[in-house]
Amino acid sequence: MLRPVIVGVDGSAESLAAADWAAREAVRRERPLRLVHVWNWHPRQDGEPATAAQRHLARRALRQAEDRIRRSCPGVALDDAQVEGPATAALLGAADEADVLVLGSRGLSGFTGFLVGSVALGVVARAERPVVLVRAGEEAADEHVLAEDGGASTRTPYRDVVLGLDLGDPCDEVIEFAFEAARTRGARLKVVHAWQPPSPISLGPGDIGLVDESRQAEEWLGFMTAVLQVWREKYSGVEVTETVTEGRAQSVLVRAASGASLLVVGRRITERPAGPRTGPVAHAAIHHVGCPVAVVPHE
Structure with a gap:
């Protein structure tokens, strides 16, 4: 059922x-x-x-x-x-x-x-x-790009689905939800990762922190491409764009989701002494992003 x-x-x-x-x-x-x-x-x-x-x-x-x-x-x-x-x-x-x-x-x-x-x-x-x-106030036309005359329409293509991807913890549940959302809409999937220069105790996946700082964005983009490859093959009909941006994830995602039909972010399922939390990225998204926000839990 x-x-x-x-x-x-x-x-x-x-x-x-x-x-x-x-x-x-x-x-x-x-x-x-x-x-x-x-x-x-x-x-x-x-x-x-x-x-x-x-x-x-x-x-x-x-x-x-x-x-x-x-x-x-x-x-x-x-x-x-x-x-x-x-x-x-x-x-x-x-x-x-x-x-x-x-x-x-x-x-x-x-x-x-x-x-x-x-x-x-x-x-x-x-x-x-x-x-x-x-x-x-969310309406059906808000999910679609404007018509040629600048007016709202439900007959135009869907706006992008935006996936905030944490490359330090790229979880299948979150990625699949975003690809499926893009597929059912016939929309483009815009995958965004925000990175910051690593600290001495946190080099990042693939030891990206060892790479010269001027090349770190390129390395992150290569890592994103590798992570998404299997999903591109599974959802071959979905157009995907990949973006890595230096900055705080909260700020980067709020900007990236401007004009989107849906933002997808993850939330790790954990039991903390103070109780469950949404996490800083999901918290910022659900308070400051104008489009609908999907929060996908994962282990």
Whole structure:
């Protein structure tokens, strides 16, 4: 049985944008779509799991999302579910059943980034399946290049999919997700690696730190080409560009994702004393990148 694309909905603008994006992704992946509403339930003394008002609001939020999706993606196989909170735990449970989990994030004005709620951050930090965060206001045309007259269109080609690749830890799960995203869109895949001059205790893969500094970018690019070779062969129909840039990974990726249809980054699954974390690169991406961001967990 195919895993569904699952999206959390609560009636907010950001969750509705996420639901629309998730429906389009389900069509691209040829997967069913499931809408999930979570009651932020705090048990009452009598043990009643939800009031009539809560049930009504849940049904209304789901119906609102369903109506939008039926209009925009009438062919998608769709179902819904109501689950009891707390929200982070409930969505993590949903993620375990998902091909990909989609959540919304609220846009902020100017260039200050995006407000990502504690629930979304908690899910991203702990999920063992890919999670995509979609900003409020995201529309189908935003995934496509502008038309010749400069207007928005869904009939033009998709914008690039951007993969932030850590060549110090090039994980198959992250690379495959990005190639598959590019394939289903017919989009170009732009692979980006940010490098900094190595410290005396960290020479980098292939002892790149031993190479003259003026040639290190060339060495990183050669290493990237070698890492991607098997994926280029597997996804021979995907156009790939490779870029290595000196600088902090967070800043490089935010710039590279400008104008993209999707940014893909990885997150290592670790148990730290202070609890799971998104990591600095994923953290910067989900707060400051305007396009949808896929965070792919890996060992």
